[in-house]
Amino acid sequence: MKLLVILLFSGLITGCRGNSSHSLPPKLLLVSFDGFRADYLQNYEFPHLQNFIKEGVLVEHVKNVFITKTFPNHYSIVTGLYEESHGIVANSMYDVITKKHFSDLDDKDPFWWNEAVPIWVTNQLQENRSSAAAMWPGTDVPIHNTTPSYFMNYSSSVSFEERLNNITTWLINSNPPVTFATLYWEEPDASGHKYGPEDKENMYRVLKEIDDLIGELVHKLKVLGLWENLNVIITSDHGMTQCSKDRLINLDRCIDNSSYALIDLTPVAAVLPKINTTEVYNKLKVCSPHMNVYLKEDIPARFHYQHNNRIQPIILVADEGWTIVLNKSLPKLGDHGYDNSLSSMHPFLAAHGPAFHKGYKHNTINSVDIYPMMCHILGLKPHPNNGTFGHTKCLLVDQWCINLPEAVGIVIGALLVLTTLTGLIIIMQNRLSVPRPFSRLQLQEDDDDPLIE
Ligand SMILES: *[C@@H]1O[C@H](CO)[C@@H](O)[C@H](O)[C@H]1NC(C)=O
Ligand SMILES: *[C@@H]1O[C@H](CO)[C@@H](O)[C@H](O)[C@H]1NC(C)=O
Ligand SMILES: *[C@@H]1O[C@H](CO)[C@@H](O)[C@H](O)[C@H]1NC(C)=O
Ligand SMILES: *[C@@H]1O[C@H](CO)[C@@H](O)[C@H](O)[C@H]1NC(C)=O
Ligand SMILES: *[C@@H]1O[C@H](CO)[C@@H](O)[C@H](O)[C@H]1NC(C)=O
Ligand SMILES: *[C@@H]1O[C@H](CO)[C@@H](O)[C@H](O)[C@H]1NC(C)=O
Ligand SMILES: *[C@@H]1O[C@H](CO)[C@@H](O)[C@H](O)[C@H]1NC(C)=O
Ligand SMILES: *[C@@H]1O[C@H](CO)[C@@H](O)[C@H](O)[C@H]1NC(C)=O
Numbered sequence: 481m482k483l484l485v486i487l488l489f490s491g492l493i494t495g496c497r498g499n500s501s502h503s504l505p506p507k508l509l510l511v512s513f514d515g516f517r518a519d520y521l522q523n524y525e526f527p528h529l530q531n532f533i534k535e536g537v538l539v540e541h542v543k544n545v546f547i548t549k550t551f552p553n554h555y556s557i558v559t560g561l562y563e564e565s566h567g568i569v570a571n572s573m574y575d576v577i578t579k580k581h582f583s584d585l586d587d588k589d590p591f592w593w594n595e596a597v598p599i600w601v602t603n604q605l606q607e608n609r610s611s612a613a614a615m616w617p618g619t620d621v622p623i624h625n626t627t628p629s630y631f632m633n634y635s636s637s638v639s640f641e642e643r644l645n646n647i648t649t650w651l652i653n654s655n656p657p658v659t660f661a662t663l664y665w666e667e668p669d670a671s672g673h674k675y676g677p678e679d680k681e682n683m684y685r686v687l688k689e690i691d692d693l694i695g696e697l698v699h700k701l702k703v704l705g706l707w708e709n710l711n712v713i714i715t716s717d718h719g720m721t722q723c724s725k726d727r728l729i730n731l732d733r734c735i736d737n738s739s740y741a742l743i744d745l746t747p748v749a750a751v752l753p754k755i756n757t758t759e760v761y762n763k764l765k766v767c768s769p770h771m772n773v774y775l776k777e778d779i780p781a782r783f784h785y786q787h788n789n790r791i792q793p794i795i796l797v798a799d800e801g802w803t804i805v806l807n808k809s810l811p812k813l814g815d816h817g818y819d820n821s822l823s824s825m826h827p828f829l830a831a832h833g834p835a836f837h838k839g840y841k842h843n844t845i846n847s848v849d850i851y852p853m854m855c856h857i858l859g860l861k862p863h864p865n866n867g868t869f870g871h872t873k874c875l876l877v878d879q880w881c882i883n884l885p886e887a888v889g890i891v892i893g894a895l896l897v898l899t900t901l902t903g904l905i906i907i908m909q910n911r912l913s914v915p916r917p918f919s920r921l922q923l924q925e926d927d928d929d930p931l932i933e
């Protein structure tokens with residue numbers, strides 16, 4: 481019965497939306513606040529963000545991809561692919577075949593990005609649609625010869641206000657209309673590194689600033705009349721954990737630095753041995769009880785981090801809160817990049833707009849599930865990806881879903897009703913069979929039946 485009602489209702493809603501969407505194509509703004517650890521939401525106050533969630537949806541934990549670094553995770557969000565499949569496997573990379581280097585300061589060669597097709601490119605290949613970006617890793621690179629129609633070259637010195645002003649101007653004024661847009665902000669990542677997430681006082685101040693920026697964002701969208709029709713996703717790439725000078729792994733104490741090249745250092749080191757891989761592996765293997773050392777072919781399957789030339793022959797994965805160094809002191813009080821099953825590495829996701837339910841909370845999705853959801857909202861055919869659209873159905877008004885607790889409830893309810901009914905029937909039968917005066921007679925009649933036939 482309930483299901484029927486839901487079905488009818490969602491049918492009605494889709495009907496109405498179908499009608500109005502002739503004039504207004506669905507639009508989506510994807511926002512990332514870098515390094516927004518999921519449990520900041522529980523441990524600090526976010527009045528503006530909570531208002532946003534109250535009228536929208538919240539996913540409390542987003543399981544991101546390994547390694548839990550900025551460039552790889554931002555590219556997974558917009559492609560739905562694990563790092564081994566989209567090719568941005570770290571913030572610092574080296575390709576042995578072409579001998580090219582990649583770093584967050586030298587990232588403009590499309591070679592690195594072309595193993596995947598990000599959603600802003602797909603969106604732009606549709607007739608009458610364009611994409612815009614107020615930064616996001618990759619948006620200032622001509623991936624498959626295409627940049628967003630409107631974008632900014634990456635620069636950390638451009639204020640949030642300028643990014644917001646320009647992206648909203650593009651959302652309003654462009655022809656063909658901008659239907660997919662991104663907005664990126666460096667905090668709270670920068671402060672998380674500097675102070676460490678356990679510095680409550682400084683993190684309180686920084687996170688209050690973030691909340692005020694979200695307040696500005698919502699206010700601006702309302703003033704410009706974008707609020708009701710624009711879908712907005714606010715999410716992040718990874719979390720943050722506390723590091724300490726008492727938790728250092730010094731590679732120089734274990735191995736001569738001339739026997740290998742370090743492509744990336746911490747908390748996941750990418751090691752390219754110069755001559756003898758086995759020798760380097762054996763030395764690193766016994767270097768510290770606080771890191772795992774893997775030959776490329778032995779990297780655990782759950783990381784989905786193996787099948788790409790840009791993944792080096794040996795990787796070292798530090799335990800949570802440990803820092804790999806080269807005979808140096810602690811570089812940062814907070815860091816990320818660790819095992820993606822650690823909840824400290826997870827970001828959250830909140831969303832608001834005509835595509836989303838209002839006031840719905842969901843426990844978890846994977847970051848690769850965001851891509852098929854965004855394609856669905858924009859009416860785009862997704863490229864092959866590692867996400868599951870079904871995981872996000874409960875967030876969307878035009879889908880119906882039963883979440884697990886509800887399903888269990890329904891099954892238990894149904895069982896209860898059934899057992900009660902069966903019980904009642906048995907009791908009734910017993911009560912009826914005892915005093916019924918003609919039961920014997922009836923039995924006899926039954927016995928006669930075969931004879932009649
Ligand atoms: C649906 O379209 C018709 C004809 O264009 C219009 O009159 C009506 O108001 C629309 N309904 C909604 C809910 O948008
Ligand atoms: C694209 O826009 C033009 C001009 O507004 C319109 O004539 C055309 O039908 C549109 N095409 C699609 C596929 O919406
Ligand atoms: C980005 O930088 C390049 C090279 O400096 C320049 O040619 C281009 O015009 C810039 N693009 C934008 C949108 O600012
Ligand atoms: C934002 O838009 C203003 C006005 O068009 C322009 O002058 C400025 O260069 C833009 N900012 C960036 C970072 O592109
Ligand atoms: C190796 O260590 C020596 C001594 O600390 C240092 O001078 C040199 O720069 C290091 N080489 C590399 C490649 O890091
Ligand atoms: C590499 O080092 C291992 C262990 O020291 C040794 O057994 C092996 O022979 C070496 N291989 C080569 C090709 O030198
Ligand atoms: C590492 O530091 C120690 C003490 O500070 C020093 O004796 C040693 O030579 C250094 N090793 C390298 C490879 O830099
Ligand atoms: C992820 O998706 C890509 C593209 O469909 C596929 O090639 C790859 O095998 C998938 N990875 C996993 C672990 O399923």
Ligand SMILES: [Zn+2]
Pocket residue numbers: 514515549550551669717718
């Ligand atoms: Zn980041």
